[in-house]
Amino acid sequence: MVQGTGVLRDASRKFELRHGDRSVVYIPMRHLGTRVYYDQIQRAVDSLQHSGYVVFYESIAYQVDSAAQRDLYDRKFRKLTGNRLGLQQCIEIPGDTSRVLRAPMYRKLGQRIISQPDYSFFLVNYETAVNADIPKNKLLDEFEYLYGAINLDDCDYKTPLQEPYSCKPIKAALKNKFDKEFVMKKREENLASLVADAPQQKILILFGTSHFKGFLRNLQARDPKWIQIN
Structure with a gap:
C-alpha cells in the first residue's frame, strides 16, 4: 500500500510542454517522499533555473492580517477536511497521506521517509519565483460564499489545532465539494491561467502530483497549441 502512494519512489519525474518558443517543465511534487527523491528534485530545480527557467x-x-484570523480559518479548514493541522504541509489527494501514516509498516521505515522540505531546500530563487496558488483563506471565503458559512461548534473551538480531531464532521457532500471544486479544480484553473498569461518564456512548475492532468486540461482548453512532449 505504501508503494502504491509513490512515497518510496527514489526518482523524480518531469512533464515537458511546448508552445512555440515557450517551454514549461512540471515537476510533480509529493508531500511525503524519500530523501533521495527530494535531492534529485533539488538538483533538477537548480539546473533548470541556471538554464533560465522561472519557478512557479x-x-x-x-x-491574513492577524493570528486570530488564521486560527479561525484553520479551524474552518479542519472542519471541512477532518485533518489535524500540521499532519501534512500542503494539500494532497484526500486520504493519501493518512493512508501512509496508518500503514503497519510505516514505523519501520524510519528516516527513509520525510515530509516535503520547504522550497528553500530546492534552491528556489525567490527573487524571480511566482506563487502560482490560491491562499487558503480565499479558498475558504469562496466556498462559504457559494455554500454557506462553515459553522464551528464548542468542540471545534476547544480542540487544539495540533491535537487529534474527533468533533462532529461537516456533511460529506460539502466536504466532497470542497475537495473537488476548490482543492482541485479552482487551483488547477488558476495555475493554467497564470502560465498561459505569463511573460516568462521558460517556466518550471513545482506543484502536486495530483494536479497535473487538471492543469494540462485547463491549459490546452485555453490554447490547444500547448503540447505535451513527454
Whole structure:
C-alpha cells in the first residue's frame, strides 16, 4: 500500500510542454517522499533555473492580517477536511497521506521517509519565483460564499489545532465539494491561467502530483497549441 502512494519512489519525474518558443517543465511534487527523491528534485530545480527557467510554485499560505484570523480559518479548514493541522504541509489527494501514516509498516521505515522540505531546500530563487496558488483563506471565503458559512461548534473551538480531531464532521457532500471544486479544480484553473498569461518564456512548475492532468486540461482548453512532449 505504501508503494502504491509513490512515497518510496527514489526518482523524480518531469512533464515537458511546448508552445512555440515557450517551454514549461512540471515537476510533480509529493508531500511525503524519500530523501533521495527530494535531492534529485533539488538538483533538477537548480539546473533548470541556471538554464533560465522561472519557478512557479504551489503554496496555499494564508494572506491574513492577524493570528486570530488564521486560527479561525484553520479551524474552518479542519472542519471541512477532518485533518489535524500540521499532519501534512500542503494539500494532497484526500486520504493519501493518512493512508501512509496508518500503514503497519510505516514505523519501520524510519528516516527513509520525510515530509516535503520547504522550497528553500530546492534552491528556489525567490527573487524571480511566482506563487502560482490560491491562499487558503480565499479558498475558504469562496466556498462559504457559494455554500454557506462553515459553522464551528464548542468542540471545534476547544480542540487544539495540533491535537487529534474527533468533533462532529461537516456533511460529506460539502466536504466532497470542497475537495473537488476548490482543492482541485479552482487551483488547477488558476495555475493554467497564470502560465498561459505569463511573460516568462521558460517556466518550471513545482506543484502536486495530483494536479497535473487538471492543469494540462485547463491549459490546452485555453490554447490547444500547448503540447505535451513527454
